[in-house]
Amino acid sequence: MGGPLSGLVVLDLTQIYNGPYCTFLMAAAGADVIKVEPPGGEHLRKRTVAAASRLPYANLNAGKRSLRLDLRQDAGRDILLRLADKADVLVENFAPGVTERLGIGAGVVRARNPRIVYASSSGYGSEGPYRDYPAMDLTVQAMSGIMSVTGFPGQPPVKAGPAVCDFMTGIHLYGAIVTALLERARTGQGGHVEVAMMDACYFSLASNLGMVHAGSSSETTRTGNRHGGLSLCPYNVYPSADGYIAIIVNNDSHWRQLLAAFGQERLAEDPRYRTNADRVRNMDEVDELVGSWTRPHTRTECFERLVRHRVPSAPVRDLGEVMLDPHLHARGMLAWSEHPEYGRLVAAASPLRFDGAVSRPERPSVALGADGASVLAEKLGLSECELATLANDKVI
Secondary structure: OOOOOOOOEEEEOOOOOHHHHHHHHHHHOOOEEEEEEOOOOOHHHHHOOOHHHHHHHHHHOOOEEEEEOOOOOHHHHHHHHHHHHHOOEEEEOOOOOHHHHHOOOHHHHHHHOOOOEEEEEEOOOOOOOOOOOOOOHHHHHHHHOOHHHOOOOOOOOOOOOOOHHHHHHHHHHHHHHHHHHHHHHHHOOOEEEEEEHHHHHHHHHHHHHHHHHOOOOHHHOOOOOOOOOOOOOOEEEEEEOOEEEEEEOOOHHHHHHHHHHOOOHHHOOOOOOOOHHHHHHOHHHHHHHHHHHHOOOOHHHHHHHHHHOOOOEEEOOOHHHHHOOHHHHHHOOEEEEEEOOOEEEEEEOEEEEEOOEEEOOOOOOOOOOOOHHHHHHHHHOOOHHHHHHHHHOOOO
8 A cells, every 4th residue: 555654564573552553553654564473363362352352453453464473483483584684674562582582683683684673662671670570551650650640639549541651652663663764764774773661651741740840749749630730720620510521721811711601701800810820829719610610511511612712621521432523533533444353343543644644554454364375475485385384383
C-alpha cells in the first residue's frame, strides 16, 4: 500500500502493547511489517482466548504479515538474520539481554547490515541499576510516580485507567525510528535506537513535578480531578443530573464566560474570584459554586451552554459512547469492520495523517504464521521443499 513509509521492510519481534503500537503506526504509514512470533504466538495473541483481548490484538496488529518462527533453533535464528540482512528496521521489546542470548542482538544484526535501524524498548533501558527489573505497564506506573499522583488526597494511590506507559513508549519508539531513518537517508548508515518506558513517562508528570520542585510534600501530590499543580481553578469534574462534566478555566476570560453560561455575571468582580490567583486561594468554595450550577442540568445541557460560551469542557462519557462516537467515525479514526476471526468490531486507524488522508491498514490481523511460506519464498527465495523441511522441524 502507499504511504510515506511505503517500500520499507520492518521485522516486528514485539509483543503486547508498546512495541506493537509502534509497528502498527509504521504499517498504517505504508511499511511492510512482518510480525515474527514464537511457536505459541506472542503474549497478547494468546490472551485472545478471552473475548476482551480480541479487539486490542486486532487493532494493534492490523496490516502486518505473520511469520511463526522458533528463534531457539539455529535454523530459526539463521532465517531471522537473513531476513534482517534485507530489512530496513528491526523492532524488539524483550527484556535487556534476551536478543543477545538468542544471537540476534543489535551488534550481530548491524554488523551484517549496517543500514538497518535496530529499535529496542524495555521497562528501564539497557543500562542503569534498574536494567534487569521485570517491567509491565502497572509496575512502570508505580516506579515512575504516575501512580503516586493518581487518586484523591488522603486515599491510596491508583493506577491510571489506560496503559499510559505502554502507549507513550510506543509513540516515542516510532519517533526514534523515523528519526533514525532520516539520518540514514543523509548518511547511508542505520543505528540502534532505544526507548525505556520509565524515560518516556517523565515529561507527562510536568505539573506534578512542578509542585514538588516548588516545595510541596509528596503527600499533597494526589489532587483527584483537580489540576496536577493546583494552579488553575476551576479545574475539576462536576456533577450533573445524569453524570459528570469536566470543566477547565484556563484564564480569567474563561471564568467570565463560565459565569455568563450559568447567569452568574454578578460574581465577575467579586474579589474572592476575580483572578485565577484569587480562585486558587478559594478553590473549595469555587468548586462548590460551580457544582451547584451544573448539578440541576444534564451533561448535554451543561456542555451545550458551555460550548456556546467557549468554555473548555466535556461530558464524562463511558467507553461504549466513545466507540460509537460520531466525530471519530466521521473522521475515519474509527470504522466498523468484519474481522475474519473475531467478527464485527470497531477498527481504529492511525492518529497520524499525511496530506489529510486517514492512515488505516487495509488488511486485518491474521492467524499465527499465516504468511510464513509467502514471506520466506518472497524475501529469501526458499523452495517448497525447503519450507516443508522447516515446517517438519517445527522451525516455522
